[in-house]
């Protein structure tokens with residue numbers, strides 16, 4: 295495991311049919327730590343491509359989804375890492391932003407960090423953001439670029455326990471009294487179809503809306 299500022303960093307990348315982009319994502323990320331790709335039963339060889347690029351690959355024997363893949367990947371990463379970063383496999387997140395994500399944590403100013411994307415497309419995301427801003431001061435709850443100390447994860451004990459598109463963790467961290475930094479990130483637009491909810495726009499809107507209701511039910515009080 296590569297040491298950054300004397301600490302162990304693991305980068306967890308959930309991936310579903312991302313063979314076209316995963317190699318360059320892994321090569322970019324491995325400069326900063328050990329890369330763990332959770333191949334969610336891809337049918338396009340994503341896992342093999344990721345392994346060749348230098349990642350450790352965990353392969354699910356069925357498609358468990360984004361949040362469950364993160365539960366597995368983060369649990370695994372926390373066995374040996376001091377700091378954990380999560381990023382997307384589709385090339386939209388820039389590995390060169392990893393140091394900026396970790397900076398507030400390494401300097402002791404925050405316990406966790408979540409990216410803030412320069413744009414948002416889905417209606418449900420806008421609604422979720424409103425709630426999130428008011429309730430937790432989190433600008434972009436659905437941003438997949440996150441970083442945190444492994445002991446924050448150990449204290450909370452899971453990444454997503456309610457099926458919330460992996461948004462729960464930062465709300466749980468806030469509630470537990472951890473400091474969450476917001477880091478503006480760069481985003482490249484995906485050229486092919488999104489994998490989330492198999493690229494079906496309404497399905498994705500609905501999944502995000504349901505996630506918001508679950509987070510509201512647990513964290514609004």
Ligand SMILES: Nc1nc2c(ncn2[C@@H]2O[C@H](COP(=O)(O)OP(=O)(O)OP(=O)(O)O)[C@@H](O)[C@H]2O)c(=O)[nH]1
Nearest residue numbers: 308309310334359360363382383384484488489490
């Ligand atoms: N493990 C796993 N990962 C998934 C699944 N669906 C999506 N992902 C990953 O989650 C990340 C984000 O998915 P995207 O489809 O790009 O979602 P998005 O970034 O919100 O949408 P776009 O802005 O349209 O790209 C990517 O790295 C995907 O490979 C899934 O079923 N399982």
Ligand SMILES: [Mg+2]
Nearest residue numbers: 382384386484
């Ligand atoms: Mg994407």
